[in-house]
Amino acid sequence: MSMRRKIKIQNSSGIHIRTAAELANLCENMPCDVKIMWKDRTYDGKSIIELLDARIRKGDEIILEVTGKEEDKTIRKIEDCILRWR
Numbered sequence: 359m360s361m362r363r364k365i366k367i368q369n370s371s372g373i374h375i376r377t378a379a380e381l382a383n384l385c386e387n388m389p390c391d392v393k394i395m396w397k398d399r400t401y402d403g404k405s406i407i408e409l410l411d412a413r414i415r416k417g418d419e420i421i422l423e424v425t426g427k428e429e430d431k432t433i434r435k436i437e438d439c440i441l442r443w444r
Contacts, residue, residue, distance in 0.1 A: 361423070367414055367415065372416050378410050384435065385436065395420065
């Protein structure tokens with residue numbers, strides 16, 4: 359089973375090197391698999407390179423998908439992290 363959440367990126371710079379590193383580090387320490395879906399592609403949330411390759415910008419809507427242990431806790435922590443970016 360997995361959980362999904364749609365999130366609109368509010369950060370003026372989108373997902374760039376600092377935010378990609380923060381997100382990948384957070385995801386790496388979670389007990390779930392984390393996928394970011396955008397524009398019909400799926401990116402590994404634990405990979406800085408894949409997050410940067412996605413070129414996600416302000417206003418883009420992504421789908422966050424987590425699968426594994428503690429899905430609810432994991433998805434909330436990741437969503438909180440993304441929504442904090444300004």
